Amino acid sequence: MSQLPDWAALSALELARKGLPAMVTCPPLRTVDDLGLVCESLQVTGSYKVRAVCHLLNQRRSRLPPGGIALASSGNFAVALAWAGRHYGVPVTAVMMRRSHPWKVERVRAWGGRVVLCGDSTEERTASLQALTEQGVQIVDHLTDPQVLVGHATLGLDMACARPRTVVVPASTGGLLAATALALKQIDPSVRVVGVQPAGANAMVESFRKGHLTRVDEVATECDALTANRPGELPFQLALDWVDDMVEVSEEAVREAVTYLVEEAKLVVEPGGAAGLAACRSGQIPHQDGTWVVLSGGNLAPARLGHWLMEKQTLAR
């Protein structure tokens, strides 16, 4: 195992957690059918991303340029940025790809964030960020900034009180997964941490299996929060040391998990947020006492959820 950098020490993570607004920490922990659910879907902005954004603004806000801060996000990070910008009184800009769900774009604007729409390629996104830099806006690269992982890691601290034996976390670039493992395993090295991706967007799974960072050419999933075509470098390196396993789930399993959560847990969870539960319910992760699943987000367009609920009913007839 590589040497743990200073920023990742338990004491640094705990300090970050103390700095977060009280309403951002301590998500409801619920048990349904003997499975623990960590309800980050009930966060103020509907996803865990608000932790990292609040931590970043905590650290940077005293020395930001007048243009404020910007980042590129397919949705939940952008929504969180908008909320935190309002909370701390900082101007914020989200660079969002045109393929982002319109409902998430609307959320950013509703919280008072500026939206810059760009094309659906990494190159176009980079160009948009570059243009913002030239306008005097400070850019956060959430794939490389370790402080983003520190913010994510506060979720691990928040769930430690449940004394989990196995923790299941959805993964896109792998930041939440690596950071949760980093926090929980420093508290109790025997906790097992498993990452989950949709089979149609499994770059982290592929990378983990091969032991080196792997890009996937095509991404096809309804989990719009989990569409990374490669892992983040830092999360991936950390995952090699700290994550126990990675599994894939089908789109059908994700839909089933989303409708199950409505029916049994009374929770609205977006497809990507329910990927971990899908892995448990479809048998990819065997049922064991002390299994806690992170429901990482709830930002799902109501019409889409409505459609799934109606469809389920039709199938059941």
Next chain:
Amino acid sequence: MSQLPDWAALSALELARKGLPAMVTCPPLRTVDDLGLVCESLQVTGSYKVRAVCHLLNQRRSRLPPGGIALASSGNFAVALAWAGRHYGVPVTAVMMRRSHPWKVERVRAWGGRVVLCGDSTEERTASLQALTEQGVQIVDHLTDPQVLVGHATLGLDMACARPRTVVVPASTGGLLAATALALKQIDPSVRVVGVQPAGANAMVESFRKGHLTRVDEVATECDALTANRPGELPFQLALDWVDDMVEVSEEAVREAVTYLVEEAKLVVEPGGAAGLAACRSGQIPHQDGTWVVLSGGNLAPARLGHWLMEKQTLAR
């Protein structure tokens, strides 16, 4: 104000709360758009009724007949009874009217409870309960047993930590409303407690206005948890002393509240459970700091929710 009976003293309510299973107390308290939400919809059985049933079984289980215990309920009380019966290892029977939502009947059976279906009149329900008595089953009358109110009152204790200024509670026979007021106002007499009913099932509102118990002939509402055609006598007498106001909401306001909760709070709340929020959002209860709304239940058939979500989308186009 009438003399407070011994069973209703704060110390008795606190004792009842200590006796409840840990997973039944402390519902998530969330703030969305500056309004406090008391998420009893996230209870183990999807509604607050499990508090009263657990309290009753706590008190009675050492001396129950072999036939166990029964009660009559349109749904959520029955679901709670089934869960508590399993939790305490007691045989339980729910007498449910044929108009009860099939989904709720199914829930009772899923938790291992026996269901006796009866006709949709009070007389037919009474006859079914009588038949069970003859079979050696102990009957709970949840309209008259004060211990049911003691169980309900534990919710008031659970929300006192939020230091509410105004508390809004949905009402059917008025048990939860009266009991919540009883608990909160013994802790802080300045708290304002307001009850809410759908305009199509407003027996408690009518009774409260007239100052005497009033029956309504017809009940027409989608709030299937709020269909009482008269208040309970005990809750009504308590409400006269302890409740500050009663308001009515339209069916449209209830639907709007249900879909709002999905979109903004990521919560699945049944129509009756959202009636209090409907009163706040439709302006029936003016917006003030420190207003907390009880979301009393989440047991809504997924297809019905799906239909509402789709319909909202259609209207928005």
